[in-house]
Amino acid sequence: MSDVTAVPLRPIKRSALTALWIGIGLLVVIGVAAAWAGTERQVRMATPPAAFLAKNATRDGVHTTPSGLQYKILKPGTGPRPTANDVVVVDYVGKLASGETFDASALHGGPATLPVGGVIPGWVEGLQLMNEGSEYRFWIPPELGYGPAGAGDGVIPPNALLTFDVTLRGIKPGGIEAMMRGMGGLGGMGGAAPEGVPPGGEGR
Incomplete structure (x- = not known):
């Protein structure tokens, strides 16, 4: 049986993990806002002037x-x-x-x-x-x-x-x-x- 060398992983600090999730959340919010802005613009363009x-x-x-x-x-x-x-x-x-x-x-x-x-x-x-x-x-x-x-x-x-x-x-x-x-x-x-x-x- 060959020896397996385990490489220990450095534990992630709670503060770093929190910052990571905040960053991901911001990216999601920005993406949704951009998509909504584009959709709203398309809706305005597609709406007949009379309506x-x-x-x-x-x-x-x-x-x-x-x-x-x-x-x-x-x-x-x-x-x-x-x-x-x-x-x-x-x-x-x-x-x-x-x-x-x-x-x-x-x-x-x-x-x-x-x-x-x-x-x-x-x-x-x-x-x-x-x-x-x-x-x-x-x-x-x-x-x-x-x-x-x-x-x-x-x-x-x-x-x-x-x-x-x-x-x-x-x-x-x-x-x-x-x-x-x-x-x-x-x-x-x-x-x-x-x-x-x-x-x-x-x-x-």
Whole structure:
């Protein structure tokens, strides 16, 4: 019979064992949280805009206009409201239903200057609800946004529900006329938005 040499194992301290189990528990929690976040994002993306808006309309502070635009006042303002003939200065962040940011004024160096009447319908209506100095969150249904066409070579998919946080920094009354003259008249008010401009906007 051959001799067997036993190699003694160093006993594991109770504190080390506890730390090990805590570490394993944290990994499990992180994994579950990541999986849930991914699932929640997929659920939001898969939820039809009409179903989302119907549920969103029941949340505190959310208002729905006759057109279907939804908004919430994040910060009230005390200044005047713009008209469709004015030019406004705004900060904004635009997100898809997944929560992914697809555009923001900060990505282009700061506030954007645009004509109220030269943006997508949801913005045209929403901006005229705002007082100067206010911050609103808008939920824009597809028919008030880009509809079945989408935009940005797939950045905004067809029939996308869009969410915008908009801060109205300033108003230039009647500024649309000066902007149109600078762009050569009505022909300059095309539908495609240049890079760095909110949906449907013209110029900065």
